[in-house]
Amino acid sequence: MDNQTAEHTTHLPLVTEPRNPGMALNLDWVRAVQANTSAVERRAATLPGRRSVKKDYQAAWMLKAISCIDLTTLSGDDTVGRVRRLCAKARQPVRTDMLDALGMPGLTTGAVCVYHDMITTAVDALRGSGIPVAAVSTGFPAGLSPFHLRVAEIEESVKAGAHEIDIVISRRHVLTxxxxxxxxxxxxxxxxxxxxxxxxxxxxxxxxxxxxxARASLVCMMAGADFIKTSTGKESVNATLPVTLVMIRAIRDYFDRTGYRVGYKPAGGISKAKDAVVYLSLIKEELGDRWLQPDLFRFGASSLLGDIERQLEHHLTGHYSAGYRHAMG
Structure with missing residues (x-):
């Protein structure tokens, strides 16, 4: 593979993995799935205290987290200028001098996530970087628009150049x-x-x-999902450690039975570097190192990158800088 081709495929999802083709719906398997809530919550509660890393190891985990961020803007007041600035931040997530000092020149985020109207802007701004554009779709965030329009929205976003589509399921199907x-x-x-x-x-x-x-995770994977994702970021409760534990164990069970790896994306409410490290440690313990790559793990976040950059500057200088020094653009 020549260098130019490698540049354009490095960040694309699941490049080195066979894509999950899905399978026939197995209702016996779905109905057999249970979740011991108290046990899950106990396990999740132990993680922040037991999984603490310091100094160079902490910096390495934070750099890993950057490579797995879907840098996101999903606001009604998004503009072309804001999206271009976000894409510039995705290309250069941390100051050049800091990345050089950390031995990680050329580090980028995993993707940029936008609404459909901003796909063309993001694709143009990221051209040649190898960073994919993700688009939210299917009547995001509620997913209550007519079904044929949700399907058409996906098709239009793909046509506009989106490499990844973040769809929302109909919650009523799960609740009933x-x-x-x-x-x-x-x-x-x-x-x-x-x-x-x-x-x-x-x-x-x-x-x-x-x-x-757990059951919704399994059904979506059976239907061919490449990733399962916690939240839109618009709900009152978004990504949590208990939910993450349940979803990644469903991913592990699906892999054990089918041999296909499905990715995981926690989104919403993850804004601190220390929280990102806890999530990464949970992935490492439950799924293994292979899932610590951006083709199988992403953070859906906007403010997380700013805190990571601030913590990395402290690691290098011993001083904390003001948050405005690490703006998104």
Missing amino acids: GDWQALYDEMRAFRHACGDAHVKAILATGELGSLRNV
């Missing part, structure tokens, strides 16, 4: 236990994506129970 409807919906979304990779947003804060989260 209509797993066939959820499977059929997800299967249609996957088909509409074509070669673009699809992240299924479960909106876990609205699913009612960890058991529902």
Whole structure:
């Protein structure tokens, strides 16, 4: 592979993994899935205290986190200028002198995530960088627009140049236990994506129970999801460690049975570098090192990068700088 080709494929999702083709809906497997809420919460509560890394090791984990960030802007007041600045930040997430001192020149974020209207702007701003553009779709964030329009929205976003599509599922299918409807919906979304990779947003804060989260995760993977994602970032409860534990164990079970690796994306509420390190440590313990690559793990975040950059400057200089020194653009 020549250097130019490598540059354009390094950051694309699942390049080194066979893509999850999905499988027939197995309702016996789905209905057998349970979640011991108290045990999950106990396990999650131990993580922040037990998994603490310092100095060079901490800096290395934070640099890893940067490479896995879907740098995101999903606001009604997004402008072309804001998206261009965000893309510039994705290309150069940390000051050049700091990256050189840390031995990581050329580090970029994992992707940039925008609404459909901003896809063309983001694609143009990221041209030649190898950083993919992700677009939220299917009536994001509620997912309540007519079904044919949700499918058409995916197709239009792919046509506009999005490499990844973040879709939202219909929560009512989960809440009523209509797993066939959820499977059929997800299967249609996957088909509409074509070669673009699809992240299924479960909106876990609205699913009612960890058991529902586990079953919805499994059904979406059976229908061919390339990633499962916690939240839109617009719910009252977004990514949490208990939800993460349930979802990544579903990913592990699916891999054990099918041999296909599915990615994971926690989104919403992760804004501190120390929290990112905890999530990465959980992924390492439960899924292994292979899932610590941006083709299989992403943070959906906007403010997280600023705090990581601030912590890295402290690591290099021994001093904390003001937050405004690490703006998104």
